[in-house]
Amino acid sequence: MADVTVIGGGLAGSEAAWQAAEADCSVELWEMRPEKPTPAHHTEGLAELVCSNSLGNLSLTTASGLLKEELRRLGSMILRCADRTRVPAGGALGLAREDFSAAVTEAIESHPNITLVRKEMQEIPSGPTVIATGPLTSDALAHHIAELSGETLYFYDAASPIIFRESVDEERVYLASRYDKGEAAYLNCPMNEEEYYAFVEELTNAELAPIKDFEEDMYFEGCMPVEVIAGRGPETLRFGPMKPVGLPDPRTGEEPYAVVQLRQDDAEGQLYNLVGFQTRLKWPEQRRVFRTIPGMENAEFARMGVMHRNTYLPSNRMLTETMRVRSGDSGGPPLYFAGQLTGVEGYTESSAMGLIAGVNAARAARGEEEVRLPEETMIGALSRYITVKDGTLQPINSNWGLVPTAPKKENGRRLSKPERRERQSEMALAELDRFVSESSAVAAEEAVS
Structure with missing residues (x-):
């Protein structure tokens, strides 16, 4: 039995599998295509881009640009493949749709710690698991998820x-x-x-x-x-x-x-x-x-x-910031969700939740404490928002309202809106670098001891 099981070979599932494998865990990644097709997919490739072929703006004056830069600094496989298959798109990260999927598929299939299983998973495994089946989850698995969540939400996507x-x-x-x-x-x-x-x-x-x-x-x-x-x-x-x-x-x-x-x-x-x-x-x-x-x-x-029809969960009542089902905190199986199922919207946002879930599923498999990204970062703020929001959760993209604001003036001069966004990016990336540095130091100390 693999250390970690990931269900769903989209962007989030592929990222989760990669992160767990990079943490030296054996991983099984289950993808039901082509054995069982979906209404929206056209190929059997992993991380197929179903809607747009753009991952959004690249500029650090945009929330989307900051999110992508954070993912790069955290070693995202999805962003690495995206940067390699970029096509002209002005200031956006536009992708060659088929080349991107092929790059992700090759990365997964060539990783020595990952076994790609081309079958439908119809039940939730008992070991550390990440469910990243997205809006087109098969009926059998959706039934188990609905029992777990007590409610399932949805919206229509095109x-x-x-x-x-x-x-x-x-x-x-x-x-x-x-x-x-x-x-x-x-x-x-x-x-x-x-x-x-x-x-x-x-x-x-x-x-x-x-x-x-x-x-x-x-x-x-x-x-x-x-x-x-x-x-x-x-x-x-x-x-x-x-x-x-x-x-x-x-x-x-x-x-x-x-x-x-x-x-x-x-x-x-x-x-x-x-x-x-x-x-x-x-x-x-x-x-x-x-x-x-x-x-x-x-x-x-x-x-x-x-x-x-896209399906998502009441993550604000169901998940922790680590993407783990809250019942897992009291001794239940370590079960995580990632991607659009968590209530984020967008390719990059889905990949970010996959990264969090994959890292923490690997840590659970090794008996280590889970990690929470700082809420001053875009990824940390996004994961916090969808897991603590009051009331009804609606799908959300990365946006500047999630991270700390920047001063409107600097050295007596009023900053323009793009300048304030740059300051917000600088603060978030500085906090992320600090977090990564401290985490690396702790890991080194644990390895020595």
Whole structure:
């Protein structure tokens, strides 16, 4: 029997397995694909990117950028593979979708301490275990989780369509990144006022695909279907995913009335996804409506947009900051959760919870005390928020409201917002470095003794 069992081969599960293996534990990583497929996955690769191919902004003036830098400093395998398979995406960490999955799969399969098991796990093992099965947990395992939690929450998530670049009319689009930040990495489809309102009209009146076991519209704000955004008012898209600010058309020198951005999705630059265009439109309707976008009149779709139900736990009543089920504190089996099941939203956030769970599952297997990351760090603050929040837990991304604020003035000068964000990042990273240094010193002392 392995020292640690990890169930689920997504980003969180792969990170958890890697961290436990790096701690010199034997690990079994269970992934049910391809034996049992899911409605959202298209391959059998580990860490398949189902929704967007972006891990978010890289700048340390953003919460997402800070989270990624913290993961790098903690030795995240997911971030290492992401950096190796990066594609042009301006200031964001865009990934070659298939190359990234292949890199993670290779890392897992080649690790001497990890055994990859391609079967469905239908029950919760008795030893140290990390469950990172995500929103598409199989029915058998979901039943056991529901019994454990006493309640299961959910929201609906969606993915954007992907098109072939060669089908885009190069005469009608232009290459640029907002405010010229980073490389000119986005294809921009400009719209004038008449085109924009005609598109909104078609979008809001298009036929939707039914959701299986539909109960009520419960969407995560960070992944809202584009037609839902449009339904909130005719101007909402212009201030959301179709915002033209900072994207002047080089042919006119002026900003268009609205713009649809396409982001590279593979290393070769043959596939592009529609940024912010998550949707639950029926597939024929997607082809009809999205082909009214200037430059996409003859678009060929490599993948249509889809919607699925995401499940997450009442972590604020169920888990500790180490991602361990609270009943484990009183002598129960050391059971941990990671990824979207914990109530975080986003690839990087899910990976972060996988790192915490993997490290602590390994420590439980060795009979060592669990570790809690400082709440001054973005990872520590995120894990604390989802496990202590009062009331109902809603899925959450990394954000600046989680970590300590920075002074508004420095040496008598008022700091700009980006400068304050930089100070917050500096404080968080300094605290993380201190924590890592002290933890390493303690580990060295224990090894000597």
